[in-house]
Amino acid sequence: MSNTIFEKIWDNHVVHAKNGDVHNNGGPSLIYIDRHLLHEVTSPQAFDGLRLNGRRVRRPDLTFATMDHNVPTTDRSIPIVDQISSMQIQTLMQNCREFGITLFDINSPNQGIVHVIGPELGITLPGTTIVCGDSHTSTHGAFGALAFGIGTSEVEHVLATQCLWMYKPKTFAINVTGRLRNIHAVTAKDIILSIIRKIGTIGGTGTVIEYRGETISDLSVEQRMTICNMSIEAGARAGLIYPDKKTFDYIRGRRYTPSGKQFETMVDFWHENWKDYTNAQFDKVITFNVNELAPQVSWGTNPSMVVDVTDTVPYPDDFARGNENERKAANRALEYMALKPGTSITDIKIDRVFIGSCTNSRLEDLMEAAIVVKGKTVSQSVKAMVVPGSQQVKKQAEVLGLDKIFKTAGFEWRESGCSMCLGMNPDILAPGERCASTSNRNFEGRQGSGGRTHLVSPIMAAAAAIEGHFIDVREWL
Amino acid sequence: MVIKNGNNKLEVFRNIKSKVTPLDRSNIDTDQIIPKQFLKLVQRTDFGKYLFYDLRVDRDGNQRREFVLNDPTYAGRQILLTRDNFGSGSSREHAAWAIRDYGFKAIIAESFADIFYNNCFKNGLLPIGLNHEEIEYLFRNSLNVAVEIDLSNQQVKACSKVMRFEIDSYRKMALLEGLDEIEMTLQFESQIAEYERKILVNSL
Numbered sequence: 001m002s003n004t005i006f007e008k009i010w011d012n013h014v015v016h017a018k019n020g021d022v023h024n025n026g027g028p029s030l031i032y033i034d035r036h037l038l039h040e041v042t043s044p045q046a047f048d049g050l051r052l053n054g055r056r057v058r059r060p061d062l063t064f065a066t067m068d069h070n071v072p073t074t075d076r077s078i079p080i081v082d083q084i085s086s087m088q089i090q091t092l093m094q095n096c097r098e099f100g101i102t103l104f105d106i107n108s109p110n111q112g113i114v115h116v117i118g119p120e121l122g123i124t125l126p127g128t129t130i131v132c133g134d135s136h137t138s139t140h141g142a143f144g145a146l147a148f149g150i151g152t153s154e155v156e157h158v159l160a161t162q163c164l165w166m167y168k169p170k171t172f173a174i175n176v177t178g179r180l181r182n183i184h185a186v187t188a189k190d191i192i193l194s195i196i197r198k199i200g201t202i203g204g205t206g207t208v209i210e211y212r213g214e215t216i217s218d219l220s221v222e223q224r225m226t227i228c229n230m231s232i233e234a235g236a237r238a239g240l241i242y243p244d245k246k247t248f249d250y251i252r253g254r255r256y257t258p259s260g261k262q263f264e265t266m267v268d269f270w271h272e273n274w275k276d277y278t279n280a281q282f283d284k285v286i287t288f289n290v291n292e293l294a295p296q297v298s299w300g301t302n303p304s305m306v307v308d309v310t311d312t313v314p315y316p317d318d319f320a321r322g323n324e325n326e327r328k329a330a331n332r333a334l335e336y337m338a339l340k341p342g343t344s345i346t347d348i349k350i351d352r353v354f355i356g357s358c359t360n361s362r363l364e365d366l367m368e369a370a371i372v373v374k375g376k377t378v379s380q381s382v383k384a385m386v387v388p389g390s391q392q393v394k395k396q397a398e399v400l401g402l403d404k405i406f407k408t409a410g411f412e413w414r415e416s417g418c419s420m421c422l423g424m425n426p427d428i429l430a431p432g433e434r435c436a437s438t439s440n441r442n443f444e445g446r447q448g449s450g451g452r453t454h455l456v457s458p459i460m461a462a463a464a465a466i467e468g469h470f471i472d473v474r475e476w477l
Numbered sequence: 478m479v480i481k482n483g484n485n486k487l488e489v490f491r492n493i494k495s496k497v498t499p500l501d502r503s504n505i506d507t508d509q510i511i512p513k514q515f516l517k518l519v520q521r522t523d524f525g526k527y528l529f530y531d532l533r534v535d536r537d538g539n540q541r542r543e544f545v546l547n548d549p550t551y552a553g554r555q556i557l558l559t560r561d562n563f564g565s566g567s568s569r570e571h572a573a574w575a576i577r578d579y580g581f582k583a584i585i586a587e588s589f590a591d592i593f594y595n596n597c598f599k600n601g602l603l604p605i606g607l608n609h610e611e612i613e614y615l616f617r618n619s620l621n622v623a624v625e626i627d628l629s630n631q632q633v634k635a636c637s638k639v640m641r642f643e644i645d646s647y648r649k650m651a652l653l654e655g656l657d658e659i660e661m662t663l664q665f666e667s668q669i670a671e672y673e674r675k676i677l678v679n680s681l
Contacts, residue, residue: 015665015668015669015672016665016668027645027646027647027648028645028647030662030665030668030669032669032672032673032676041516041517041569042568042569042570044519044520045519045520045521045570048519048520048521049659053659055659058669069516070517082517084517084518085517087517087519088517088518088519091519133568133570134567134568135566135567135568135592149568149592150568150592150595151568151569151570151573151592151595151596151599152521152570152571153570153596153599153600153658154595154599156659157658157659157662160659160662160663161659161662161663161665161669162669162673163662163665163669165647165658165662167645169591201504201562201565202561202562202565202588202590205562205588205590205591206591232566233566235562235565235590235591237591237592302504302506302565325503325560325561326503328502328503329502329503329504332502422508422513422567423513424513424514424516424517431536441506441508441566441567443506443508443509443566444508444509444531445508445509445512445531446508446513449512449531449536450536
C-alpha cells in the first residue's frame, strides 16, 4: 500500500505534527504553505489584522496578488465608477506596497483571474501547497499541487507565519474511465458537472479528491483545471490530478517556473517521490464512465441539479428519491428558476450568455467556443459576452483572431476578470434574466439578485447564444 | 460588535441558553448568507445588517414578511437552527462575520461545508453538527423553549433531551480560551525556519 498524491504532499509539508501539539491534546498539524495568492476582496481585513498587531508578512517572496473580483471588464483607461470597488482595489495596492508583495494590478499585462494567472505565470507547481482566500483555489490541483481556499483569518495567519493549522482531510479517488464519443461537443465541464450530479454537493465534503484514469490522462492541462476547479462544488477541499508530461511541458519556461537544472531537479523529485502512485489506497473510491456522456445543463440552484441536454426539467419527487429536504430544495429551485417539470431543456429560452470565469475562460475554452460561433450570429433576443480569464489569454486569443470571430457574431469582447461569475463588478444579470453561463455556481442571486443561471460548457453556451435557447451541440460538431 | 480586540484574542465562548431561530432549508450557501454586493467593504465589523439580505429584503427594498429573521418572535435569539450543507460555496469569511455580528453565537445543523465550518471557529462562532433525527426533533419541539449549549461537556439540551455533539479538542480549547492562533503559531518560529532551510537545500 502506498500513499496518495495528497498524502505525500501533506507529509512533505508538516512543520509540526499534531501529536506534539503545545497543548498536548491532539488537533491539527502545522502545514507549510509554498505559494499564497491574494485578491482584493478577501485580503483587506487580513492586512488590517497584521497592522493592528505590528506583524510583518513572513514571506512576501512567496506571496502574489492581483485584482480580479471587482474590476470592470470595460475600457480600462476610464476610472472605476463604483467608489466602493475602487476603494477596495486601492486598498490592495496600498497593502502590497506597504508589505512588499508582488502585485499584478489592473493595468498589468499579467492581470487576470487569480486561478488563471497562477498557472500562466508558473507560480503553480506540482507537489506544492497553494492557498488563496477563494474557494476555487482547487483549480491549481490540476498540476498536482495541494491547493485549497481559506477564509480571511487564515489569509492573515499565512501572511504572518507562512503556515496553517490543518486537519488532515480524507482521501477520495474518482476513477474516470471510457472515451468521450464526441470530444468536440462533450467536454471537461460536462464530465465535472455530471460527477457533481452523481455524488451531490456534499459528496466530497471532508475529502481531497484525486481524479484518475485514462479519461483524465487524455485531457489537456487546461481541461483538467476545469475539473479540479469545481471540486469545491462537490464539497471537497481540493482536487488533484497526477502531473504527467503534459503538465511539465505546460509549466516549463514560464515566468516563475524554476529553469534549467532546477526544473529538471523538480521533475526528477516528482518522479522519484510519486512513482508508486498507481497503487495508492483511498478512503473512498468511485468509478465514473464517460462513454455515454451527453452535454450537461443545470436546471436548479445548486451545481448538483443538472441533467443531460436531451432530458427534461425533472419532477421534484424524481429528483429527491425520497429525501424530503431534497424535494423541498427542488421545489424551491423550480420556483426561483421559473421552470416547469417536464419542459425540454432545449425549449428553455435564454436572455444572456456569459463565457468566462476561473472554470472556463482559458485559451482552449475560447477556441472551442469560437469554432461554434464562427460565421454565425448571436440571436437577437440574447446579449452575449466573452470575458477572457487574463490579459495574457486575451492577447493570445486576439493573435488567433478569436476576438473578431466573437465580435462579428455579436458577442461583446471584454477585459479580464471574474465578471459575471459573481457579479461584484457591473456585469450582472437583471432580476428574472436567464443566463447560459460557463461559470461554476448557479446559486440564487449569484450572477445578480433574481438572476437565473444555467451552468454549461463554453461550446454549449456559444451555441445557446446563436439559437436563443439550449441545443444539443453534438448536432453541430 | 467588535469581536476581536487589539491583540487579536477572541472573545471567550461561554455557555448559551437561548431559544432558536429556525431556518428550514438545506444547502444554504454563503452567497445567500451574505450577497456579493456587501463584500466590497474592507472592515470585518457591521456585516450583521446584511445577513441573508436577499432573503430578508425584496427588490423594492421592502422586508419579506415570510422570512424568519423578519418575524419579531425570533428577535434576539442566539442560536440558528438549520439543515444540511450549511455554508457551502464561496470561502468568504464575511458569512461568519455577518452571522456573529447579527447576534448568533451558535449554529446547529445536520452538516456544514468545510471552509465555512473552519471560518466559524476563527470568529467565536460555534457550529454544531447533529444527526438527522436530532435536527428533526429540534425543529419539531424546540422553537419556543430555551435550548442550552454546554461546550465544555459537548451537549445540547432541549426540553428533556440531551444531545451530544462532536468537536475537536483543539477547536474546543481555542473557543473556550479565546486563543490567538497567530500568536501561538509564532511560537513555532524555530521549527518553521528549520523547515524553510530544509526545503531550500532540497531545491538546490
